[in-house]
Amino acid sequence: MRYLIATLTAAAILAPVAAFAGPVCTTEAKDKWMTEDAMKAKVTEMGYQKIKTFKVSGSCYEIYGYTKDNRKAEVYFNPVTGAVVKSEID
Template sequence: MRVLFFTTLTLLSTAVFAGPQCTDIDKSKWLDQAKFQEDLKAKGYEIKVFKVTDGNCYEIYGWDKDKKKVEIYFDPVTGKTVKEEIEE
């Protein structure tokens, strides 16, 4: 019973923390990371953390132009938002 509990807990925690899957396209076709960040800053974003996720997304933690805290996943090929969380 105890093993079942920990197995279930592990599976649930993995699902909770897993981000979206953005692309399976080769990284050579991705938008340049530095240019992409500069474009976001030009749109009013303040980036605290920028990273590439296990799901092949560009992810930022920071603030939008309205100074609301955001966590956003972007498709690194198109630059489109895949998932967005905004703190109200």
């Protein structure tokens, strides 16, 4: 019974942490990643604009900015290929 209570308690504590974790974008080492400048250029080519934040987030490049049709965007990119892994567009 104690084991069950401990397991349920751990799950309750860790569940909210998992909800805030970003996606896994790559398992490649950072020396295989595009440079930040190259990724910024690719993001611009993809039509994202008014980038307020560009950062490394876990295994991703992440931006906060706007789409080409001026919609607010939070986007996670694979730092090796530049592909969009996850996006939230308002």
